[in-house]
Amino acid sequence: MYDLLIAPFAEFQFMRAALAGCLALAFAATPVGLFLLLRRMSLMGDVMSHAVLPGAAIGYLLYGLSLGAMSVGGIVAGLLVALASGFVARSSALREDASLAAFYLLSMAAGVLIISVRGRNVDLLHVLFGNVLALDSTTLCVIAAISTFTLFALALLWRALIAECHDSEFLRRVSRTSALAHYGFLALVTLNLIGSFHALGTLMAVGIMILPSAAARLCCKHLPAMVAVSVLFAIVGSMIGLLLSFHANLPAGPAIICALGAIYLLALIAAPNGIFGARLRRLFSPHLEH
Amino acid sequence: MAGGVVGKLMDAALRLENVTAGYDRHPVLHHLHGQIARGELIAIAGPNGGGKSTLLKALMDELPLSQGEIHHAFAPRQRALLAQQKTMETSFPVCVEDMAAFGLWQETGAFRALSRAQRERVHAALEQTGIASLARRAVNELSGGQLQRARFARLILQDAPLLLLDEPFNTIDSRTTDDLFTLIHQWHAAGKTILIVLHDFARVREHFRHVWLIARELVASGAPEAVLTPETLAAAQRTLSEYEANPQQAAVCQRTA
Numbered sequence: 001m002y003d004l005l006i007a008p009f010a011e012f013q014f015m016r017a018a019l020a021g022c023l024a025l026a027f028a029a030t031p032v033g034l035f036l037l038l039r040r041m042s043l044m045g046d047v048m049s050h051a052v053l054p055g056a057a058i059g060y061l062l063y064g065l066s067l068g069a070m071s072v073g074g075i076v077a078g079l080l081v082a083l084a085s086g087f088v089a090r091s092s093a094l095r096e097d098a099s100l101a102a103f104y105l106l107s108m109a110a111g112v113l114i115i116s117v118r119g120r121n122v123d124l125l126h127v128l129f130g131n132v133l134a135l136d137s138t139t140l141c142v143i144a145a146i147s148t149f150t151l152f153a154l155a156l157l158w159r160a161l162i163a164e165c166h167d168s169e170f171l172r173r174v175s176r177t178s179a180l181a182h183y184g185f186l187a188l189v190t191l192n193l194i195g196s197f198h199a200l201g202t203l204m205a206v207g208i209m210i211l212p213s214a215a216a217r218l219c220c221k222h223l224p225a226m227v228a229v230s231v232l233f234a235i236v237g238s239m240i241g242l243l244l245s246f247h248a249n250l251p252a253g254p255a256i257i258c259a260l261g262a263i264y265l266l267a268l269i270a271a272p273n274g275i276f277g278a279r280l281r282r283l284f285s286p287h288l289e290h
Numbered sequence: 291m292a293g294g295v296v297g298k299l300m301d302a303a304l305r306l307e308n309v310t311a312g313y314d315r316h317p318v319l320h321h322l323h324g325q326i327a328r329g330e331l332i333a334i335a336g337p338n339g340g341g342k343s344t345l346l347k348a349l350m351d352e353l354p355l356s357q358g359e360i361h362h363a364f365a366p367r368q369r370a371l372l373a374q375q376k377t378m379e380t381s382f383p384v385c386v387e388d389m390a391a392f393g394l395w396q397e398t399g400a401f402r403a404l405s406r407a408q409r410e411r412v413h414a415a416l417e418q419t420g421i422a423s424l425a426r427r428a429v430n431e432l433s434g435g436q437l438q439r440a441r442f443a444r445l446i447l448q449d450a451p452l453l454l455l456d457e458p459f460n461t462i463d464s465r466t467t468d469d470l471f472t473l474i475h476q477w478h479a480a481g482k483t484i485l486i487v488l489h490d491f492a493r494v495r496e497h498f499r500h501v502w503l504i505a506r507e508l509v510a511s512g513a514p515e516a517v518l519t520p521e522t523l524a525a526a527q528r529t530l531s532e533y534e535a536n537p538q539q540a541a542v543c544q545r546t547a
Contacts (some may be wrong), residue, residue, distance in 0.1 A: 038382055160400040163392050166429070167378040173350065173371060174395040174448070181400075222429045223383050 008246045017135045017240060018252060021143050021199045024239035025208050028147035030190040030234040031154060031227050033209025036189060037217060039165050044085070045206045047104045048186075049193050050080035053202050054110030056127065061114055065123055067139055071194050078190035081107075083183065111202070130201030132252045133245070139198050146195040150188055157184050162223070198252045208234055211260035215267035218274045233263050294351050294360035303328045303452055303483040304349065308358035311348045316343040317356055320507045320533075326485070328363065331478040333494045334487045335518070336504040336529050342487040345504065346371055346454045349485070363452075365482075367396060370450035370479040372441060374457050380430060392414055393447025415443040421470060435466035442470055453477065455486045459493070471497055485506045491518050505530040 008015045036045045055077025059069035092245040115124050135143075153163070160181035163171040196205040216230035241256030248255075268274045299305060304324045312318035318341040326332060334342050347353045348360065350371050362369075391412045398404060404412070416422040419439040429437065438458065445453065455474075459467045475497070478484055488494050494501055495514045503510045505515050505526035510517045522545060 039379075156401065159398075161398075162382075162384050163395075164390070165379060166389065168390065169373055169391075170375045170444075171395075173352075174392075175400065177359075177400040182361040221383060221431065222385060226383065263308045 002093060004247070005243065008243060012246075014133050014135075017137075018132045018139055018199075018242055019239065021132060021135045021140055022208075022242065022256065023235060024140075024147040025192075025196050025199060026231050026234035026238060026254060028154075029196050029209050030212050030230050032185075032188050032192045033206070034213035034216065034226060034230050035161060035165065035185065037210055038223075042214075043146035045189060045193070045209055047085075047107075048078055048081060048189055049197070049202050049205045050104050050107040050111070052078040052107075052190070052193050052197060053127070054107050054114060055080075056197070056202075056253040057111040057114035060123070060127070061118055062270070065126070067142065067198070068129075071198075074194045074197060076270065077107075078193060079187060082186035082190050085186070093128075105210050107200075126201070128196060128201050128203050129251065130199050130204060130253045132199040132256065134240075135199060143195045143198060146191050150192060150283045153184065153188055157181055161185055200256065204253045204257045207257040207260055208238070211257070211264045212237060215260075215264040215271070218267040218271035218277075221273075233267075234260065237263050244247060294349070294362045295373065296365050297364045299361055299363045300311055301328055302326065302361075303330065303363050305361040306358070309355055309360055310357035311344060311355045312341075312403055313344075313353070314354070318506065319348065319504075322358070322504075322508050324502065324508055324511065326483065328483055329475070329478070329481045330500060331484045331498060332486070333489065333498040333501040334485055334504060334516075335489070335494055335501055336509070336526055339534070340505040340526070342504055343374070343456050346456050346485070347486065349454055364450075367540040368450050369454065370445055370452040371388045371450040372456065372458055374443050374460065375434070375437065375441070380437065383428040383430050385425070386416065386421060386427050386432070386443075387412060388427060389429050390443040390447060393444035393449075396448075411447060412443075415446040416440075418446060419443045435462050438462050438466065438470065442473060446473075449483055453482055453484045455484070457489065459485050459488070459490065466495065467493070494518065506533045507533070 005090045009019055033045065036042055052074040055073035055075070056070040057073070058077075059066065059071070059073030083177070111127075112124065115127060155201035157180075159175040160171070160175075161184075164178055164181035164185070168178055168182070192209065193205050196208055202209060210235035212230040215224075215233050220226040220229050237260035238256050240262075241259035242252060244250060244259060245252040245255040269276055271277050294304075302325050308320045309322040310317045310320050322345070331400055334345065336342055343363045344353065348355065350369055351366055391398070391408070393415070394404070394412070398406065398477055413422060416425055419442045420435055421439045421443070424432065424436060424440075429440065432440065442458075445455075456459070458470065462470075471493075474484060474486070487500075491514075495518065498514055501511065501514050501517045502508060503522060503526050506529060509526040
């Protein structure tokens with residue numbers, strides 16, 4: 001048991017670093033992902049994660065595989081897209097995700113092209129799938145800083161964000177914080193995508209945001225409980241994924257996402273609001289139905 | 291010109307002068323004149339697409355007026371609009387208590403915690419709307435009627451002297467509607483000015499002494515018995531058809547200007 005669960009983390013520094021990175025992501029990126037999910041913007045997260053790519057790629061083109069350049073490039077590109085999309089959604093008839101479907105492919109293609117101009121396939125794989133087993137202390141610090149900032153920002157924006165998600169027309173009528181909540185949230189999404197991008201790559205970054213959130217949505221009724229449970233799922237999923245990759249010699253990023261996906265599927269089957277949960281309840285207490 | 295003018299208006303809550311407003315240069319309301327006294331309870335009726343919701347938005351300063359002016363006795367912060375239910379995200383899992391407390395936004399802002407007194411007011415509002423027992427329930431688990439009660443609680447906490455309600459009883463059962471009308475009459479008795487967009491003519495006859503019939507323009511106003519006659523309703527339908535047949539509306543505009 002010790003060999004299976006504890007030893008990999010106790011004995012190998014890179015496993016501890018990977019675990020620390022995942023924990024940081026679980027505490028910040030996952031709650032942000034939960035709001036993304038509840039705002040019906042899950043696909044928007046995908047678009048954003050791809051929008052980050054050209055920026056990171058330009059940083060890579062200029063400075064090679066450098067943490068700072070790629071982060072800054074990614075943040076700038078992500079924020080640009082977030083602002084543009086927020087503006088489009090607030091001032092046109094288009095919904096946010098609809099207005100940006102094209103961005104998804106465009107950014108992805110542009111990013112891959114830019115990287116391939118100078119890079120090797122290994123670098124491309126690094127950008128697309130991340131490298132959670134090779135997190136150095138600088139990268140860890142970036143991820144931890146982003147997570148810390150996110151937690152404070154979420155705490156500060158909490159009421160405005162809930163009001164904005166729940167009834168943005170109302171919030172716009174009674175206060176000017178609506179725009180702050182909207183753009184602030186998109187900025188948080190971008191920041192956390194950058195954080196998880198280093199660990200999990202652009203293709204997988206959204207996974208740790210959305211999958212545990214979707215599972216928690218199925219298990220809980222209230223928002224605070226959902227946040228707690230989604231973080232728990234994210235932690236458990238990342239640990240399982242890391243151990244899986246260690247013992248079976250699999251790439252860590254996809255292993256983590258698969259573990260998170262397994263939790264989601266389990267929740268889908270067994271959770272109170274899942275596929276069978278509702279039917280089971282009806283079966284056992286038909287008189288409770290209205 | 292955009293927005294309304296807040297100023298002294300003897301005993302009127304608001305006065306419309308030749309108001310023309312709409313979206314993207316397509317006016318939905320044409321040359322509206324009218325005045326609503328303080329403390330009045332008034333129904334806005336008329337065919338779909340006649341501009342009833344547009345009027346409420348214009349009264350909230352949310353639409354630029356292409357012509358005319360709206361004079362208000364009440365500042366923007368003193369006006370509250372209960373929009374149609376479909377404008378909100380009903381699947382978001384916020385609890386009833388917290389949602390109602392959003393009505394206190396002008397006191398609490400986005401950051402301040404609720405005081406004990408404010409919590410008690412939230413609870414009192416939920417009592418009044420009859421859903422105190424659902425305070426901790428998530429909003430997405432409520433029925434349409436319960437949700438509307440929660441939104442009325444939020445409206446109570448907004449405590450605005452001018453209330454605009456857009457089809458508040460759409461798809462709401464008759465018992466809830468009766469309960470909510472009791473509240474509305476209490477607000478009326480307390481001196482609030484209340485405009486309600488309503489489709490149900492029976493309800494209008496039952497609860498209102500004053501109704502505006504709107505079909506792109508003010509077709510008729512007065513007591514329900516005088517306004518909601520087959521003749522005026524047919525006239526309203528005719529006016530609306532004329533506007534819809536002439537997208538340019540030039541001819542009609544000249545007639546009513």
